[in-house]
Every structure is written in structure tokens, then in C-alpha cells.
Amino acid sequence: MRYSALQILKNGLTGNKGWKPVWRDPEPKKSYEVVIIGGGGHGLSTAYYLAKNYGVRNIAVLEKGYIGGGNVGRNTTIVRANYLLDGNLEFYSHSLKLWENLEAELNYNVMLSQRGCLLLAHDDGQFDGLARRGNANLATGDDAVLMGREDVRNFVPYLNFDDARFPIRGGLLQRTGGTARHDAVAWGYARGADMQGVDLIQNCEVTGFKIAGGKVLGVETSRGYIGAGKVGMSVAGRTSQVAEMAGMRLPIESHVLQAFVTEAVKPVIDTVISFGMGHFYISQSDKGGLVFGGDIDAYNSYAQRGNLPMVEHAAEAGMALMPMIGKARMLRSWGGIMDMSMDGAPIIDKTPVDGLFLNGGWCYGGFKATPAAGEAFAHLMATGSKAEFASKFNLNRFETGHLLDDEGTGARPNKH
Numbered sequence: 001m002r003y004s005a006l007q008i009l010k011n012g013l014t015g016n017k018g019w020k021p022v023w024r025d026p027e028p029k030k031s032y033e034v035v036i037i038g039g040g041g042h043g044l045s046t047a048y049y050l051a052k053n054y055g056v057r058n059i060a061v062l063e064k065g066y067i068g069g070g071n072v073g074r075n076t077t078i079v080r081a082n083y084l085l086d087g088n089l090e091f092y093s094h095s096l097k098l099w100e101n102l103e104a105e106l107n108y109n110v111m112l113s114q115r116g117c118l119l120l121a122h123d124d125g126q127f128d129g130l131a132r133r134g135n136a137n138l139a140t141g142d143d144a145v146l147m148g149r150e151d152v153r154n155f156v157p158y159l160n161f162d163d164a165r166f167p168i169r170g171g172l173l174q175r176t177g178g179t180a181r182h183d184a185v186a187w188g189y190a191r192g193a194d195m196q197g198v199d200l201i202q203n204c205e206v207t208g209f210k211i212a213g214g215k216v217l218g219v220e221t222s223r224g225y226i227g228a229g230k231v232g233m234s235v236a237g238r239t240s241q242v243a244e245m246a247g248m249r250l251p252i253e254s255h256v257l258q259a260f261v262t263e264a265v266k267p268v269i270d271t272v273i274s275f276g277m278g279h280f281y282i283s284q285s286d287k288g289g290l291v292f293g294g295d296i297d298a299y300n301s302y303a304q305r306g307n308l309p310m311v312e313h314a315a316e317a318g319m320a321l322m323p324m325i326g327k328a329r330m331l332r333s334w335g336g337i338m339d340m341s342m343d344g345a346p347i348i349d350k351t352p353v354d355g356l357f358l359n360g361g362w363c364y365g366g367f368k369a370t371p372a373a374g375e376a377f378a379h380l381m382a383t384g385s386k387a388e389f390a391s392k393f394n395l396n397r398f399e400t401g402h403l404l405d406d407e408g409t410g411a412r413p414n415k416h
């Protein structure tokens with residue numbers, strides 16, 4: 001069913017009885033041309049673009065839980081294209097362009113809101129860094145506005161300017177950045193993939209690989225063996241575990257990242273703001289909740305839940321930046337398991353196993369990457385070659401030294 005204003009009117013007048021489930025619930029077939037492991041944003045978008053751009057029809061997405069139950073539905077929804085280094089620049093620039101057309105592409109409201117994204121600087125060094133980053137964004141064709149302290153004050157007057165522990169020196173605004181409704185992105189891609197015949201199989205955990213003569217032949221799952229011509233791993237924080245089943249050890253750690261939301265308050269924050277002196281980023285949801293996040297837990301973990309030290313850390317950073325946040329009551333917090341690669345950048349590449357492909361290592365930034373990562377991974381799986389806009393996310397860069405360390409913090413997953 002194609003969604004339209006007319007459909008809403010028609011269904012509204014007929015008791016909303018005409019809506020159909022958005023995707024089917026098929027039994028797994030014995031084999032598929034392509035199996036994607038992981039029904040998150042990346043797995044679903046990969047399946048969608050494989051079907052749409054390359055005409056592959058015989059595809060299954062295997063999800064151990066439910067569609068959208070992973071990080072795609074747990075993140076703080078920030079979308080932006082203001083990275084610094086070649087490799088990241090062209091990739092996120094391309095992704096933002098795909099976002100801008102995504103609702104029309106999917107015929108689904110992902111609630112993209114280009115409300116702007118402001119990175120703050122609190123000293124001269126940071127300010128110079130933002131100027132350099134802004135120039136890189138402009139040179140890539142993306143927008144960037146360098147703001148002095150008074151410009152920032154006019155834009156977001158509720159920050160702590162006069163009594164701050166970390167005085168605000170300036171900021172870099174990307175007006176085309178913003179937020180999107182995260183689970184709608186999963187549902188939109190799921191619907192789009194299903195409409196092209198992709199089987200979305202939930203409650204189907206991949207527990208092993210069948211590999212013979214260096215080639216992948218299929219996957220063992222909680223619902224039996226499924227043969228596959230090609231297999232793509234798109235399992236976010238579980239990448240190192242799933243890859244291990246295929247005999248691979250990756251330069252990736254898993255950490256928990258948490259997000260927080262307050263009770264709904266009247267509209268107050270109409271952009272996305274990132275603190276420069278601590279890891280803290282905040283926006284306001286359409287329902288009114290202040291949505292914010294902080295650092296990953298410093299230690300490795302597969303526990304998909306929050307904990308109190310991080311609540312304290314995020315609340316403390318929020319109070320340093322905008323003391324008014326202290327008046328709001330926190331409603332919920334949750335955690336997602338994230339891949340952290342050794343340079344903070346992702347991997348979209350072939351693996352040493354023929355027919356087995358890897359999309360992982362997305363760290364803090366994989367939601368904004370969802371459209372482009374799917375497109376690039378689909379391109380790689382269909383053609384065997386890298387999409388130009390994702391040509392630097394190589395697995396062997398950790399051997400060759402061509403790291404993509406946008407933060408400049410070295411091989412320190414907890415610092416990216």
C-alpha cells in the first residue's frame with residue numbers, strides 16, 4: 001500500500017481498518033542468494049538497496065530479536081555531516097543527501113528535522129579546530145557556519161555564558177544537520193525491503209557459519225541451517241562475536257552507550273547542541289522530552305542496559321552547559337551495545353572468507369550513516385567493488401596505518 005494523505009483520510013473515515021501489517025512474517029527458506037545478519041538500520045537499508053539498486057530479489061535479513069530493537073531504535077537520533085577527514089567527509093556528505101530524500105524514497109515519514117547541529121568550542125585551540133573542520137565541510141560542499149561567542153549567545157541564549165565552568169568561546173553550526181525519528185527509519189527501510197520481496201526473519205539468531213574451501217556456504221541459526229550465496233554481517237555491537245564464529249578477530253571492542261530522556265517540557269531547544277568540554281549532546285524530541293547522551297562506559301560489555309555512574313556523568317555535563325536542565329526530571333534511560341573500532345571509524349569491506357562481507361565499527365555515528373552505509377554495503381556485496389564515497393573504510397587500514405582518526409585521539413576506543 002502506498003501511503004498518502006488520501007489513504008489517511010479514507011482510513012480515518014472507515015475506522016482505520018484498512019491498514020495492513022507493514023512487513024510479512026515469512027518462514028525462512030532453505031537458502032537465499034544473499035543473507036544479511038542483523039535487522040537494524042544498516043541491515044535493512046542494505047537489503048533495501050540490494051533489491052532496489054541491483055535487482056537482487058532472493059534476500060533474507062536475519063534478526064535475532066525484533067526489527068528495530070537494537071541501536072537503530074536506541075540512539076539519540078542525531079544526523080549530521082560535519083566530520084573532518086577525507087574518507088569520513090565524502091561518506092557523511094553523501095549520507096546527508098540521501099537523508100534529505102529519504103521520506104520520498106521510502107514513502108515513509110522518518111521525521112527528518114534539519115534543525116541544525118551546533119558543536120561548541122570552549123578555548124582557542126578548540127575554536128581553531130572547528131574553523132578547520134568547517135572549512136573541510138565547505139570544501140566538500142556541505143554547509144558550516146563558524147560562530148563567535150556572541151553569535152552562539154544569540155542562537156542558544158539559555159546556555160551558561162556568564163557563570164560557566166567552561167566558558168563558551170564559539171561554535172560551528174551545520175544548519176542542515178538535525179535529527180530523525182530513529183525507529184521510523186528502521187520501519188521505513190523494513191517496509192521498503194519487504195515490498196521488494198526481501199524476507200525479514202525475526203527471532204532468528206545466527207549461531208555459526210558453514211565455510212568450506214575458504215568460501216561461505218550458509219549460516220547456522222536458531223531456526224535451522226540457511227544456505228547463502230553471500231552473507232553480510234551488520235550486527236553493530238555484536239560484530240566481534242559474530243565475526244569470531246567465522247574465525248576472525250577484529251580491531252573492534254564492544255561498549256555500552258546510554259541515552260536519556262526527560263519528562264516533556266515546552267519547546268526550548270530547537271537545535272542539536274554538543275558540548276566541547278565533555279561528551280554531552282542534546283536535542284528536544286517532538287514530544288517535548290530533552291534527549292541527551294554522554295560517553296560510552298569505559299569498560300567492555302555486552303550488557304544492553306544503563307547504569308548510574310553514566311547518569312551522573314551525563315547529568316553533570318548537562319548542568320555545566322545549561323543549568324536549566326537541572327529543573328527537568330529524567331524519565332527514562334537505556335543502553336545500546338556499540339562497536340568501538342580502534343580509530344573511531346567504520347569498516348565496510350570484504351573479509352578473508354570468500355562471500356562473507358563486513359559492515360561494522362560504527363561507534364557513536366552509525367545512525368546518521370544508515371542510508372549511505374546500506375547503499376555502500378549493497379554496492380560492495382553486489383559488485384565486489386567499493387562505492388567511491390565509502391572507499392576508505394578498509395579492514396586492512398589497521399595493518400597499513402591508514403587510520404581515520406577524526407578525533408585525533410589514537411587507538412583509544414574510549415576517547416573517540
Ligand SMILES: Cc1cc2nc3c(=O)[nH]c(=O)nc-3n(C[C@H](O)[C@H](O)[C@H](O)COP(=O)(O)OP(=O)(O)OC[C@H]3O[C@@H](n4cnc5c(N)ncnc54)[C@H](O)[C@@H]3O)c2cc1C
Nearest residue numbers: 038040041042064070071072075076078206336366367368
Ligand atoms: C545510546 C546510543 C546513542 C546513539 N546516538 C547516535 C546518534 O545520535 N547519531 C548517530 O549517528 N549514531 C548514534 N548511535 C550509534 C548508532 O545507533 C549505531 O551506530 C547504529 O544504529 C548501528 O547500526 P544498526 O542500526 O544496524 O544497529 P542495530 O540496530 O543494533 O542492528 C544490529 C542488529 O543485529 C542483531 N544481531 C546481533 N547479533 C545477531 C546474530 N547473531 N544473529 C542475528 N541478529 C543479530 C541485533 O539484534 C540488532 O538488531 C547511538 C548509539 C547508542 C547506543
